[in-house]
Each structure stands twice: as C-alpha cells, then as structure tokens.
Amino acid sequence: MNKPHINIDSFWLPRQSSTLAEKVDFGYYAAYWTGIVFFLLITGATVYLVLKYRRRTEKDKTSPIAHNTALEVTWSLIPLVILIWLFFVGLRSYVYASVAPAESYEIKVTGEMYLWTFIYPDGTAVVNELAVPKGRPVKLIMSSKDVLHSLYIPEFRVKQDVVPGLYTTIWFNATNAGDTALLCTEYCGSGHSDMLATVKVLEESDFEKWIEQQSGPSDLPPEELGKLLYAKKSCATCHSVDGSPMQGPTFKGIFGRNEEFSDGSRVAVDENYIRESILNPQAKVVKGFPAVMPTFRGLLKDREIDALIAYLKTVK
Amino acid sequence: MATHSDTHADVHGHAHGGADHVPHVLPLKIYISTWIALMVFTVITVAVSYVDFGDFNLWIAMLIATCKASLVALLFMHLRWDERFNSIILVSSLIFLGIFIGFTMSDTDNRGRAEPIEHDRPLDIKDPFGLQSPQQ
C-alpha cells in the first residue's frame, strides 16, 4: 500500500493548503514567540543567578527579601493579559473552523475499523480516497460505525473525532491542488495507523471528471475492473495478494481454497461465498482472523462485485 | 484560615494532661422533631408528585429533598454544632458536584449550536446515513 505524504514547507508546520491553515498558524506562531520570550527570560535568569550567587563559603549571608508585592502583581498580570489575548486568537480560528459556509459542498464520511468511506451527493462511495474541488468550501458530515476515529488532514489543519452515535462536521476550503494525507488520530485498534486516506485536491473541472469515473470505466474487462476496485475500495488494507497474512486472509489462491471458519465448519471458496463475505462479512469468519471486516452493502454495485470475483479468480 | 489555625496551634500547644473528650449531648426533643419533620416532608413530596407543574416538577422535588437533606445533615449529623471545617468539607463537595454536572451539561445540552446536525443522533450506528436500509 502506498502511504500518502504530508508536504512540509516550513521549519515547524506542514504546507498551508486551506484557508483555515493560515489562521491556525497565526495562533501557533503567537504561542511560539510568546513561549520563546518567556523561556529565554526564565532560563536566562536562572543560569545567570546560579552563576552569580554560587556558594562561596559556608557562612554566606543570603537575602532576607521574602516578597515584593509590586513585582508579584506585575508578573501575574502581564502573563494574564497575554494569555487572554492568546485565548481570543485561538477562539477566532476555532469559530472560523466551526461553522461551514452555507454553500459548502457536502460529503458524508463514515469511519470504521480500518477504513474511511466518502459518500458524494450523487451516491458515489469511495473508500480511502477523498477528492475535493480546489477553492470551494467542502463540508464533511461524519459518523462512525464502530469505535471512535478522528479525521485529520494536517495540511488543512482540520481535525475532528468521528463518533459512533453522533454526527460531527468539519469544513475546509482547499487552496493547493495535489495530493496530501488524511490520517486517523483517535486510537481505534490494531489497524489504527493504517487507517489512512489520500486527499486529492483537484481543479473544479478535473473534479467533475473524477466523480464520473468513480464507477470505473465501463469498457474495462471485469478482471481489470476488479483489480482496480481491489485497490480503490481498500481491500488491500487487510488482504494481501502475495500470501502474507494481514488483518484478513490473503487473496493469493483464494478461489477454490478450503477455508476453515471460526465455528469449525469448512467450505471451498466459490462465487457465493465471496459475495456473502462482501455483503455480510460476519456470517463466516475464517479461523484465526478477527471478525472486523465491515460490510460493503450499499457501497458496491452488483457489477462491481462480479468484477471483484472475476479478479479474485485470477489471483493465484 | 489564619486565625482559625493559629488558635488551633495554640490550643494544641497548651493542651493539658487528660484534655478529655466531652460529648455534646442534644436533647431528645430535637431528634424526635427532626424525625417528624422528615416524615412530613416525605408525605409532601409524594403528594406533590401527583400534581403536574410541568418543568418545575423536578425542581420542586429537589427543593423538598434538599430541605430533608439539610435537616439530616444539620441535626442528625450534628453539623450545626460541629467544627466549621466539617461543614466546609460537605459544602465544597456539593460545589464540586455542581461543577461536574454543570460543566458536563454545558456540553451535552449545547451540541449542534454551530452545525444543527451535530445535535441529531443516528438511530443505527452501523448505517448512520441510511444507505443500506433500502436494500435490506
């Protein structure tokens, strides 16, 4: 699986690829410079004082000054003013990030162990790939099907937990065309760190084209389409084609293989079993693997399932 | 705090041998009348519950319960005659409880102010957007 990439173009932070990013970064650098000043002040004073007042004799007289009200009030009030200012700086970008513009393009997102599904207004569902138009506000309405996840796109500076039993939202307006990483940042199990997606920021016209292509070019032979879907629908996150076991059993030589299930029964893998495993994965779970596969009911068209079966027959 | 502790330290310092514990015994009358008051409040709270005050039902019931609780704490538990610090302990525990409930509710009762959908709850977490139900 190809891991996505985060573009880093400053010393500390990723590239600013959304309209939110510069607002967040302003806050970051406000805290950063405040921190630097106070750090230098405190460590500078500490080092200086330690050197200046090191013990010379056992009979050193030490200062009896026990407090100084003016000084103490000053060093309480000045930081207080700075901190309240920082609070408002943080609040400003938060408010901006909290309310999506009314004209936003809406994409529904579900998280589940361990993949992301993005559902476009026309019903197209794409797994682990989020294409968005550049320069247009996009709102994600998110919910989880199992445990907590969190959707994080570092270049956009957006992050929001994806919670089962709740809807949460984020929005962004992407400013740089190109690919970037989308990560899960709420621990969700052994595949947590593989729960990645690629964000493709496309020019408006390319975006329309991309949407149309999602069902796969209709002229492809089934095996080719299946291979494409294997990658696109994220089967590859859990099922290898080279024989190595991952979250799920390998697809290498799967067709016709005699599988033993967790309840002890056995079956030779055929078209029906594969179809069942895609639509109702918990019905027969191969022994030794966790029952974690999500259903793809509603996310794959019949033609696509046929294509996947055709492809699996070719994986030897 | 300063005054309190200083006197205390003094008492402590000048304690004389045998400084015995002498109990503060209350007259029986107080216990019995407290008990009667508690019983009366119980009857009232049950009676009131048959009348519908709408949103105030909860608050009326809580008000009566708090009266009862105060009686128990002040009289049965002797707080009225006790060291003041023990009352402070009890009251502060209630303050912290209030903080706990109040701050938590500042979240739970205000979800969805910015994006109304965040106030809703999907009925089936397996199918939050109702995609799979038509086919089933």
Next chain:
Amino acid sequence: MSSSAEAHVANGEKSPQFHVAHHFPTADIQFNSGKMGIWLFLVTEILLFGGMFCSFAIFRSWYLGGFVEAHHHLDRVMGGINTIVLICSSLTMALAVRAAQTTNKKAVTVLLGLTLAFAATFLVIKYFEYSHKFHDGLLPGIHFTATGFQEPREAGIFFAIYFMMTGIHGFHVLAGMGLITWILIRNLKGQFSSRYYAPVEGVGLYWHLVDLIWIYLFPLLYLVG
C-alpha cells in the same frame, strides 16, 4: 511540651477501653481527627454517586419522554415505604449515638438492633422490587425486553441508571449493616462510653449519608423520572 506525653501515659493507664493513640496529644484531638476523616470520606461517597447523578441529569435532559415513561414502571409505594424505613433507621442511629454519648450501653444495643432491622427491611423491599423488574424485563441496556414501550432504548438507559444507582446504594446499605454489627459487638463488649464513642459516631455519619442519598434518589427515580 511534654504534657502530651503525660496525657498519653495517664490516659493509657486510666482505662483499657479508652485509648488515645500514641501520636495524638489529647483525646479531644483524636476524636475530632476521626470525625474530620469521616467527613472527608463522605465527600468521596458524594462524588462517587455524583457520577451517576450526572449521567441521570444528562440522559434525562436528552430522553425526557423515555424517562417519564419508564419511571411509571417503578413502584412508588414500595419506594415511599423504603424512604420511611430509612428515615426511621436514621433516627434510631442518631439516638444510638446519643445513647453512647450518655454511656447507656443497653439503649445503644437496642437502638443499633433496631437500625439493623430497618436496614434489613429496606433490603427485603428492594429485593421484591428487583425481582419484579427482572420478571418484567425492565432491565438495563441490551437486556431490556419489556414490551409496549414507545422508547425502549431510552427506557433501557433509564433502567441502567436505576439499577446502577440503587444497586450501589443497596451495596452501601449492606456495608452499613456490617459496620453496625461491628459496633454492636464492640458495644456488647462494653468498649464505648461518653469518653470514647468515636466509632459509633463515625458509623452513624456514614449511615446518615446513605439515608441522604436515598432522599434524593427516591424523588428523582420514582416521582419525577
């Protein structure tokens, strides 16, 4: 400065039943320390139940309909009787402390016995309530099987909170019975007097708190829902 040490020795010799522990300067300080300790412990009890009061408040505000519907399935007569039983037990407990303060050993025994009896009555009534709920399938979360509810999911949450709250409260009653038995035995051995009755007072405070919590549980769960 050395007075405390004298006090210690003197008191230690005066009466074997009346001990000022070695590290306390006087009996009064020992008594008040113990009491402060108990009060601090009661804080932890209040916040332990506080978690459940908090979840009750939140789910009630979300699921008002379901909660009102579900609370009609609690038996307010039994709940009311139990309230009265606990108030009576609080009275006998308070009087037992008073009897200990006046070195009335016999009265302490009788009053503690009565308190125990009330506590047992409370648990018996609770048992009948519980078995009724079990029979009707009025149970928490996934086990909720009662039919005819408009909002079964919300009622399931209500009964989750009901069983957690009354269950933990019931456990406290049980623990209280153990403690009362313990001081009852010590009283029979003649260990308490007007000079030393701290354990009776401590258990008394605990018992009143158990009553206090029920004073809130009863209207919340049974009356307003």
Next chain:
Amino acid sequence: MSQTATVDHVVAPDSGKGAVDYIRNGKGIVSWLTTIDHKRIGLMYLGSVVLAFLVGGLFALAVRLELLTPSRTIMSAAGYNQAYTLHGAVMVFLFIIPSIPASLGNFLIPIMVGAKDVAFPKLNLFSLYIFWIGALITLSSLVLGGIDTGWTFYVPYSSRVSTTAVVNVTLGAFIMGFSSILTGLNFIVTMHKLRAPGMSWYRMPLLCWALYATSLVQIVATPVLGITLLLLIFERAFQIGIFDPALGGDPVLFQHFFWFYSHPAVYIMILPGFGIISELIAVHSRRKVFGYKAIAFSSVAIALIGFLVWGHHMFVSGQSELAGTIFSFLTFIVAIPSGIKVFNWTSTLWGGSIKLDTPMLYALVFLILFTIGGLTGVFLGMLGVDLHLHDTYFVVAHFHYVMVGGTAVAFFGGLFHWWPKMTGKMYSEKGGAVSAILVFIGFNMTFFTQFFLGSRGMPRRYYNYLDQFQPLHAFSTVGSWVLGAGFALGIVTLLVSLKNGKQAPANPWGGLSLEWQTASPPITENFESTPVVTHGAYDYPLAQGQKEHA
C-alpha cells in the same frame, strides 16, 4: 501573621540519641509488613513505585525501539498497542500518582509538621495493602491477555471491541483509587490536627502545602474515576448502555467522566513535584523562599481551578463549541498560578548561596523542562491551534515534559535530597550529578524531537508511520537510551550508597525545617520529645546568624 515576626529558632530535640532508629526498630519481614510507622510505610511505597517505574520504563524503551523504523521493528501492531498502553497505565497509576505523595510524602509530612505519625497509621498501612492488591490485579493483565485500549480506556473500543484483559486493568486502577483517597485523607487530617506547637500554617514547609492541595484533588476527583471505571466494567460485562452508542448511550460522556478525574489527576502528579522543587531550591540556596504565600496559595488555586478545565482534552471530541470555549478560557487562567511559581523559584535564587548538589541539579533540570512543558501547554489550550496539534506527538512531548521533566525529575531530586535522611547514607555526588546531566540531555533528545513530529502532523499511538518521519523518530529513540541510562545511573548511585555510603549527618544540607532537626535516619516516633516551633521553614538569614544548625 504575627508569629512569623517572632523569630527564634527551632527548639531542636537532641538527635535521638539513645533511641534506636526506625529501620532497626523491629527486624524481619513481618515487622515491616505489620508496621504502622509512616516512615516504613513510605519506604515500602518507595520500593514499590521505583519498581513500577522500572517496569513502565522498560515498556517505554520497547515502544521507542519499535518506532525506530516506520513499520515492524521488533513487535507486531497488537504488541505495540499493548506496550504503550501498559507503559501509560503503569506509569500513571502505579508510578506517578503514588510516587511523591505516598513515598516521600508519607515519610516527610508527619516529621515536617512535628507529629509522631500520620493521623490514621493503620489506615495508612491499609492503603499500602490496597495499593499492592490493585497493582497486582493490574499487572495480572500481563499474563492474562494484556490490554490494548490506551491508558484512557475510551469507549466503545474498551467496552465492546477489545479482546484484552480490560477488566483487570480497570479493576486494579479502581482499587488503587481507594489507596490514593485514603492517603490524601490521612494527610489532610494530619496537617489540620497534628501540627506541633508553634507550627502555624505559614510555617509549614511548602511541600506540605503542595501535598495538602494534592490531597484535596485526590479526595474529590478519585471517586469519579471510581464510578467511571465501575460503569465501564459493567458496560463491558453486561452492556448496560450508558456509554454504548449502539444502545443509546454517549461515548463522549465517558470522556467527561474520565477527564473529570484525569485532568485533576495531572495536578495530583505535578503539585507534589512543585512542593519538592520549592524545598530543593530554598535549602540548596539557603535562602528564604521568595513569595512563600504566593507559592502556597498557587498550589491550592491550581488544585481548585484544575477542576474546571478537563474539557480541554476534548476540543475535537464532538463536545459542544460552547463547552470548548469555556474550557479553553479557564485553561488559560490555570496557567497563571503555575507561572507565578516559576517566577518565584527563579527569584528565590536571587541573593542566595547556591550549591549545585545533586538535588539542586535536578531542581534546575526541572525548572527548565517544566517551563518548556508549561509553555507548550499554551499551544494546546488555544482552540484553533489544538485542532492541528490534538492527538499528535506534540501532545506526547508536552505531557512528558510536564510528567517526566516535571514530576519524575522532581521525584528523583527529592529522593537525592532526603535519601540521607531516609537511609542515613550519603551517596556519591559524582554519580548523582552525572545522572542529572544524562537525564537532561537524554530527555531533550527524546522529547524535544517530538514537538517537531507533532507540529508536522505525526499522530500519536501510530505503529506504522509515514516514512517521512523516520529520521526524527530514530533520533528520539536514541535519546530514550540516554534518558534510560540517566535514570538507571541515578537509581544505582542510590543503591550503591546503601552499601558503601558514608554515615549521613542529621542535617547535610543545612535545612531549617523539622526533618533536618532529627536524626538520620529518624527514630520511630520521629522526635525524642514534641518539638516546639518558633519560626518558619525558610527563615534563613536569621538562623544563619545563630549557626546552631549546620
């Protein structure tokens, strides 16, 4: 305060000649297991938490080693998740929370206030046993399937999905909570009721104030953890639905419950550290503390305001925007008292007579690391910035700067400071100094790197990470070895002193508080006769003039 003006010196009872010290008073393991002497109990806690620190440290090294390369280095993803969960759970529940209060606090508080013991000595022993039982139940998960939920136990993963021994760990933490509560209760009553004649509140050493504030938090917050874990256990065992979204419950509510305890718990962890640093800086500069009351009250203020900010762990959890805003604002307010402390410590150095003994080196390490930890907290308190940094390595770095750079360093500093008192042995200054320097270097190598990682978008709890982060991760891993060596050297230095150390004098550092006025190690009831206190714990210039205490 009138008393602070009447200055005299402590009427120092002669250093326990004739009576046998607490270590030799009673032989055999039974005499230790049945002791009610707060010093012996403190020592047993000390042994236990240091052991827990080693266990947690080994998990930390394993986690860092795994992160040397982007995918598998030494263990599977499942193994990695268990390793970091156990690292967190062991360090938090078995090490940091009991570390300073239960070991050093137990040993020192009664002596510092001039009492013979804590108010409830049997309860004290009982809480040690509860701690052991809870710790054993928690550690039983090691052989019963581990735990892979993260130390935060977030539902519904912990209640429904995880197949590991979640119940063992949560039950163990639940039980250890009682130990923590009882210790706090004991300290509060001790400080209220058992202060020696003349020991007014403002004459108490600042460690006492800090532990008083800590105890308040322990008493108020821990029961909420108790009910949270209990509900979680019931949720897992019976699916009662309060936290389970499939049954109508709310997983975000669990987070409120959890953080209502666990944020104040951060102050249970750091406040005692503040207390120790106040002692170390004052004693090793032989200087009256600058702003005694400010430091004392800021401890209490932190404890109280600390209850109002838990929601800053939940800015992106689905919590309402209103709650997020309130919690963020209050978070900035709680920064003030911490800042006040740092300024006061620095000012205490002014005009002092500073000797860089090992404890003082640790105190300076603390001052620098905690300052970084505090200042980076500001980033995370800012609502908008937290959208980017939440649950990244920036958070990991921040809280390690506070918890390790703060608490663990303070714990070691305190250990070196009071070791002569506790054991009657002097340790090798060279070993101590080298360990402090190694800790400083290793710590910054390990964790400063993680600020870069987090800012650049590296999420925490990742087994497989993006290849672009490898160089920084590798550097951090190397740093962890230096850090580990630093701590190990510190422990070895102390252990070696038990065998080879010179006999410690009663007052090796020239301290004025009561613990330095009794023998090293102290006798069983601490003082030959009840001390009478006539001045504050840090009235240096005046006491220096009289010179009796050196």
